[in-house]
Amino acid sequence: MPDPSAPALVVDGLTVRFGKRTVLEDVSFTVPAGGTLAVIGPNGAGKTVLFKALIDAVPYEGQIRWPPGTRIGYVPQKLDIERDLPITGWDVLRAKATLTGSAPSDVTSVTGLVNLSPEVVAQPVSTLSGGQFQRLLLGFALLGHPSVLLFDEPTAGVDEPGEEGLYDMIARLQDATGLTLLFISHELALVYHRADRVLCLSRGRRPYLGSPIEALTPERLQVMYGTPLRFHDHDGHVA
Amino acid sequence: MTAMSPDALVLPLCMAVAAGLVGCFAVMRRMTLGADALSHVALPGIGLALVLGANPVLGGVTALVLGTLLVWALEHRTQVPTEAVIGVVFSAALAVGSMLTTGTELIEALFGARRLPGPWETGLGVAAAVLVVAFVLRARHRLVIALVSRDLARTAGVDVARLDLLYLLAFALTVALGLRYLGVLLMGSLIIIPASTARHVARSLNTMFAVAVGISVASTLLGTVGAPLLRVPAGPLIIAIAAGCFLMSLLWRRT
Numbered sequence: 001m002p003d004p005s006a007p008a009l010v011v012d013g014l015t016v017r018f019g020k021r022t023v024l025e026d027v028s029f030t031v032p033a034g035g036t037l038a039v040i041g042p043n044g045a046g047k048t049v050l051f052k053a054l055i056d057a058v059p060y061e062g063q064i065r066w067p068p069g070t071r072i073g074y075v076p077q078k079l080d081i082e083r084d085l086p087i088t089g090w091d092v093l094r095a096k097a098t099l100t101g102s103a104p105s106d107v108t109s110v111t112g113l114v115n116l117s118p119e120v121v122a123q124p125v126s127t128l129s130g131g132q133f134q135r136l137l138l139g140f141a142l143l144g145h146p147s148v149l150l151f152d153e154p155t156a157g158v159d160e161p162g163e164e165g166l167y168d169m170i171a172r173l174q175d176a177t178g179l180t181l182l183f184i185s186h187e188l189a190l191v192y193h194r195a196d197r198v199l200c201l202s203r204g205r206r207p208y209l210g211s212p213i214e215a216l217t218p219e220r221l222q223v224m225y226g227t228p229l230r231f232h233d234h235d236g237h238v239a
Numbered sequence: 240m241t242a243m244s245p246d247a248l249v250l251p252l253c254m255a256v257a258a259g260l261v262g263c264f265a266v267m268r269r270m271t272l273g274a275d276a277l278s279h280v281a282l283p284g285i286g287l288a289l290v291l292g293a294n295p296v297l298g299g300v301t302a303l304v305l306g307t308l309l310v311w312a313l314e315h316r317t318q319v320p321t322e323a324v325i326g327v328v329f330s331a332a333l334a335v336g337s338m339l340t341t342g343t344e345l346i347e348a349l350f351g352a353r354r355l356p357g358p359w360e361t362g363l364g365v366a367a368a369v370l371v372v373a374f375v376l377r378a379r380h381r382l383v384i385a386l387v388s389r390d391l392a393r394t395a396g397v398d399v400a401r402l403d404l405l406y407l408l409a410f411a412l413t414v415a416l417g418l419r420y421l422g423v424l425l426m427g428s429l430i431i432i433p434a435s436t437a438r439h440v441a442r443s444l445n446t447m448f449a450v451a452v453g454i455s456v457a458s459t460l461l462g463t464v465g466a467p468l469l470r471v472p473a474g475p476l477i478i479a480i481a482a483g484c485f486l487m488s489l490l491w492r493r494t
Binding site: 052056073074079084087094095100124125137144 | 267269383384386389390391394395396397437439441442443444445446447
């Protein structure tokens with residue numbers, strides 16, 4: 001189990017520019033080991049770009065510090081897989097297992113964790129439904145025992161009851177292994193219940209970091225999204 | 240040694256195995272047109288070698304390696320898609336090569352020669368084929384992940400730029416293997432056609448490898464053995480057989 005006082009990630013003054021367009025400006029935050037950070041904000045606020053910077057897939061200014069030995073599992077929001085690619089779910093999972101030195105039994109156990117049947121995993125990836133493919137990507141991310149999971153949640157794809165199940169499974173993994181979770185979500189009720197800290201990104205405004213209760217107030221949501229926004233949590237409370 | 244002796248089949252068969260395997264990723268990486276054009280860069284090298292009185296295959300290999308490094312550098316520096324870079328650079332190479340190489344030499348460089356390779360050329364060719372096959376089999380996991388997503392590959396610890404370069408070099412080496420036998424035009428076809436056929440019928444990576452290599456080897460074998468009987472050059476016959484397999488695969492419906 002990681003030391004909860006030690007940060008799993010420190011981001012300091014992160015700025016990402018594409019040409020003359022600034023997508024993220026001066027973003028700073030820390031995620032404690034084993035913690036759960038939700039990233040919210042309207043479309044175009046730079047949530048996915050933030051994750052891409054964290055995995056070093058886009059050029060950035062500022063500092064991103066992962067402690068040595070950090071293993072990142074990344075679940076992208078969407079991938080455009082070419083039709084008719086003769087690559088099965090097994091091909092993709094076995095590839096990751098080989099690269100991370102995982103045992104073949106690990107592949108079977110992650111497919112169980114993400115609730116994918118062997119018949120589905122044996123299909124070419126291009127024939128999987130959006131939800132099945134998302135689960136496969138989550139299984140891919142979990143192979144190799146990541147210490148941090150970056151989960152860019154799809155707006156469509158995983159059906160809602162299934163989605164809750166996936167978050168329950170991730171929460172169990174966090175309890176068991178001290179996994180640190182960073183997730184992007186549009187489901188504010190989910191963010192309210194699952195996150196310890198919420199990072200609010202909004203184009204042209206300074207990012208805000210706070211607890212779900214501090215971050216998810218109607219006033220702040222209206223400023224961030226530019227429109228009145230309310231959500232109902234599962235206990236019937238209205239924010 | 241005649242064209243029918245088992246010795247004469249060693250290099251073509253090694254070339255066929257390498258072409259089948261390398262072609263699978265060329266087809267899946269959407270390099271079909273670019274890959275064909277990439278083979279053209281050998282032409283100015285062959286032309287220059289002939290002008291200087293050097294070994295034409297060596298000239299072709301040198302040009303292929305330099306061209307590959309150029310493509311890789313342009314792609315990573317300019318963000319222009321590989322397909323566009325390869326298309327422009329190597330169409331220009333074909334033009335320059337045609338000016339340097341003339342007459343029979345040009346035809347042989349484009350479509351392959353009947354002359355058999357010497358022992359050292361066969362030895363080097365077999366070694367190169369083994370190198371290409373070993374690379375594709377060893378790197379297949381990294382290549383598969385990079386194919387699904389370059390971002391996922393990065394998080395799995397894959398150096399994507401280095402992998403791109405190594406793959407392009409393996410491709411160039413495979414083209415070089417067929418320079419003497421099939422020529423620069425037809426070798427591109429032997430890389431692309433069996434793999435395209437395999438992509439059409441296969442549902443998993445291993446099946447795709449098996450079908451592509453199977454068709455590539457069978458076409459090369461049948462073409463080499465059948466050419467003297469039909470009194471046609473082996474190269475075009477090999478490609479015609481491979482193309483016939485592709486047409487037959489269109490009738491095949493995957494279940």
